[in-house]
Amino acid sequence: TPKTKIALLPGDGIGPEVTEQAIKVMDAVAERFDQHFEYCHADVGAIAIDRHGSPLPEETLEACLNADAVFFGAIGHPKYDNDPSAKVRPEQGLLQLRKSLGLYANIRPVTTYEKLLHLSPLREDRIKGTDMVIFRELTGGIYFGEKNTAEDGQSAYDTCSYQVDEIDRITRLAFEQAMLRRRKVTLVDKANVLETSRLWRRAVQAIAPEYPEVELDFMFVDNAAMQLIQYPSQFDVILTSNMFGDILSDEASVLAGSMGLLPSASVGVHTSMFEPIHGSFPQAAGQDIANPMAAILSAAMLVESLGMTEAAKSIRTTVQYVLEKGIGTPELKPNIVYGCSKIGDLIAHLV
Amino acid sequence: TPKTKIALLPGDGIGPEVTEQAIKVMDAVAERFDQHFEYCHADVGAIAIDRHGSPLPEETLEACLNADAVFFGAIGHPKYDNDPSAKVRPEQGLLQLRKSLGLYANIRPVTTYEKLLHLSPLREDRIKGTDMVIFRELTGGIYFGEKNTAEDGQSAYDTCSYQVDEIDRITRLAFEQAMLRRRKVTLVDKANVLETSRLWRRAVQAIAPEYPEVELDFMFVDNAAMQLIQYPSQFDVILTSNMFGDILSDEASVLAGSMGLLPSASVGVHTSMFEPIHGSFPQAAGQDIANPMAAILSAAMLVESLGMTEAAKSIRTTVQYVLEKGIGTPELKPNIVYGCSKIGDLIAHLV
Ligand SMILES: CC(C)[C@H](C(=O)O)[C@@H](O)C(=O)O
Numbered sequence: 001t002p003k004t005k006i007a008l009l010p011g012d013g014i015g016p017e018v019t020e021q022a023i024k025v026m027d028a029v030a031e032r033f034d035q036h037f038e039y040c041h042a043d044v045g046a047i048a049i050d051r052h053g054s055p056l057p058e059e060t061l062e063a064c065l066n067a068d069a070v071f072f073g074a075i076g077h078p079k080y081d082n083d084p085s086a087k088v089r090p091e092q093g094l095l096q097l098r099k100s101l102g103l104y105a106n107i108r109p110v111t112t113y114e115k116l117l118h119l120s121p122l123r124e125d126r127i128k129g130t131d132m133v134i135f136r137e138l139t140g141g142i143y144f145g146e147k148n149t150a151e152d153g154q155s156a157y158d159t160c161s162y163q164v165d166e167i168d169r170i171t172r173l174a175f176e177q178a179m180l181r182r183r184k185v186t187l188v189d190k191a192n193v194l195e196t197s198r199l200w201r202r203a204v205q206a207i208a209p210e211y212p213e214v215e216l217d218f219m220f221v222d223n224a225a226m227q228l229i230q231y232p233s234q235f236d237v238i239l240t241s242n243m244f245g246d247i248l249s250d251e252a253s254v255l256a257g258s259m260g261l262l263p264s265a266s267v268g269v270h271t272s273m274f275e276p277i278h279g280s281f282p283q284a285a286g287q288d289i290a291n292p293m294a295a296i297l298s299a300a301m302l303v304e305s306l307g308m309t310e311a312a313k314s315i316r317t318t319v320q321y322v323l324e325k326g327i328g329t330p331e332l333k334p335n336i337v338y339g340c341s342k343i344g345d346l347i348a349h350l351v
Numbered sequence: 352t353p354k355t356k357i358a359l360l361p362g363d364g365i366g367p368e369v370t371e372q373a374i375k376v377m378d379a380v381a382e383r384f385d386q387h388f389e390y391c392h393a394d395v396g397a398i399a400i401d402r403h404g405s406p407l408p409e410e411t412l413e414a415c416l417n418a419d420a421v422f423f424g425a426i427g428h429p430k431y432d433n434d435p436s437a438k439v440r441p442e443q444g445l446l447q448l449r450k451s452l453g454l455y456a457n458i459r460p461v462t463t464y465e466k467l468l469h470l471s472p473l474r475e476d477r478i479k480g481t482d483m484v485i486f487r488e489l490t491g492g493i494y495f496g497e498k499n500t501a502e503d504g505q506s507a508y509d510t511c512s513y514q515v516d517e518i519d520r521i522t523r524l525a526f527e528q529a530m531l532r533r534r535k536v537t538l539v540d541k542a543n544v545l546e547t548s549r550l551w552r553r554a555v556q557a558i559a560p561e562y563p564e565v566e567l568d569f570m571f572v573d574n575a576a577m578q579l580i581q582y583p584s585q586f587d588v589i590l591t592s593n594m595f596g597d598i599l600s601d602e603a604s605v606l607a608g609s610m611g612l613l614p615s616a617s618v619g620v621h622t623s624m625f626e627p628i629h630g631s632f633p634q635a636a637g638q639d640i641a642n643p644m645a646a647i648l649s650a651a652m653l654v655e656s657l658g659m660t661e662a663a664k665s666i667r668t669t670v671q672y673v674l675e676k677g678i679g680t681p682e683l684k685p686n687i688v689y690g691c692s693k694i695g696d697l698i699a700h701l702v
């Protein structure tokens with residue numbers, strides 16, 4: 001069998017240790033399903049600034065472009081945090097990576113586990129049954145539009161711009177996903193104010209007839225920010241632009257009460273990237289207490305993207321089984337506390 | 352005593368009935384505190400489109416400009432809703448009104464009532480103690496920047512722009528308010544991505560030393576969307592731009608579990624406007640079930656802006672007292688259910 005190349009970008013803080021567990025699990029399913037993964041390690045984030053003077057060194061980008069898929073841990077370090085005026089910032093590496101790999105669709109499932117409902121900040125009756133996927137456009141909008149500060153420092157602007165083809169490709173992905181789920185897409189925008197939102201509405205409405213079985217809803221972003229808290233279970237697939245997606249996907253991520261369980265995929269033109277949604281959590285680094293499940297579930301999305309549907313299913317079922325057994329890392333306050341590495345071993349053995 | 356002129360814009364749906372209750376209460380405090388209010392009614396929203404062909408007729412704008420304060424009910428009607436392509440839309444009237452009156456700061460307190468904590472979608476231990484005020488910039492940013500759709504319909508853009516003086520005036524208001532409260536201001540932005548956010552940071556940092564007793568924090572908007580749900584009681588004064596404020600203030604408004612209780616003020620260059628944050632709720636119109644407390648608490652903010660501090664306090668204490676007695680409109684599921692008008696009468700008698 002031909003080898004599948006996976007670029008590994010562990011990054012900072014707990015990134016490396018959760019990545020290690022994801023590798024254990026990917027190796028386990030590779031063996032079980034008779035596949036071969038070849039890994040290529042590369043630096044990104046603060047560690048890349050320290051070692052190479054850039055958050056996204058040339059070699060890292062090349063490793064990604066040569067890979068069939070990219071696994072990303074987490075980036076960010078206190079010494080670069082909250083300092084928007086710093087010359088080189090880890091975020092720049094991330095934005096550059098997205099742009100260079102053409103990662104146009106960030107996909108974030110938000111799932112709840114019966115056993116963990118009590119961790120949610122929402123009352124159980126509100127959060128119960130929540131199972132949604134957010135499709136956030138990732139290489140356009142106000143993130144990448146023209147921006148500038150006037151020379152006298154008295155004014156500044158950012159431009160949000162979109163083209164129909166940028167909207168079309170993520171829209172198709174979202175509808176395809178909806179077909180495999182509850183067949184409902186909610187486009188979130190601010191069409192009562194923004195031209196770009198009206199462009200999104202028209203573009204999405206033009207594609208919708210290709211998926212006659214999917215129900216298409218529209219919701220203003222301010223309303224969506226409310227509905228996510230009031231009735232989160234109403235959502236199936238949420239489709240939205242870069243900036244709104246940044247806000248809403250983070251908002252949605254805390255509903256489940258455990259950031260340590262949420263994976264993500266960023267589908268790209270050149271390759272796709274998979275990463276846990278949690279940050280680098282430097283305070284926890286090296287203590288073997290980080291929850292590797294988000295990384296492991298990201299690995300499930302990765303192998304699924306390579307066509308290994310059964311392997312993906314097996315990883316998800318195993319995570320569910322382990323949680324149901326009352327096993328977990330400390331932050332889940334489980335009956336049986338395991339460390340990061342032990343959870344990785346356990347899941348790798350069970351898949 | 353000279354008469355204080357108040358422009359009344361009841362608007363659509365339940366707007367007129369809750370406005371009526373606010374008037375009862377304003378009249379009651381006027382009498383008690385020896386003031387005189389003169390009201391001038393004007394049309395706005397869907398009803399203004401129907402009657403005058405414009406959501407903001409010339410006479411309405413003039414009535415506002417001639418007034419010492421403006422009371423606004425609610426606007427919006429299903430026949431104009433969710434139709435971003437409609438030629439005239441009620442929202443346009445609202446945006447025009449904000450711009451024409453120079454309503455640069457939208458102020459939204461989010462308060463919780465011990466007796467109503469069970470209505471919150473959040474668990475009681477999370478929501479308890481929540482007491483914040485959001486300062487949203489209202490006449491700048493991406494709402495009013497240059498925007499356009501290309502002739503071929505294949506692309507569009509919106510511009511977010513800010514000037515330092517636009518930031519300064521609302522920043523001063525926010526710090527003044529913080530001085531009367533817990534002395535903490537949290538600036539919410541996306542300074543790791545946006546030039547305008549970096550402008551906000553610099554401008555706010557330049558003003559902060561004028562208020563040495565106030566602690567100034569920075570928070571990225573995606574994080575703020577999470578923190579609002581996870582630890583809402585950490586916030587005192589939130590300061591943010593127009594678009595982020597639109598999203599976050601709506602998100603925050605559902606935390607308390609009762610939109611029917613939340614007032615707002617929009618401070619302007621020419622005059623200031625006061626309105627309940629809830630919508631026109633057409634389904635409930637004319638049934639005497641709407642909660643007038645948000646309108647009544649908006650009236651409290653109105654009289655406070657006229658210097659009637661004691662009257663404002665008396666209105667707030669009375670609302671609190673009525674709620675504590677277990678009295679309320681149906682949506683609060685209170686022990687004693689009163690209609691909209693009866694609540695208005697009761698509060699007017701008690702203030
Ligand atoms: C770090 C930052 C630039 C980034 C973003 O806003 O996209 C992050 O918040 C995310 O969502 O991945």
Ligand SMILES: CC(C)[C@H](C(=O)O)[C@@H](O)C(=O)O
Binds near residue numbers: 192222445446597
């Ligand atoms: C109706 C709409 C234009 C408006 C806004 O976005 O400002 C509304 O959502 C609000 O917050 O008052």
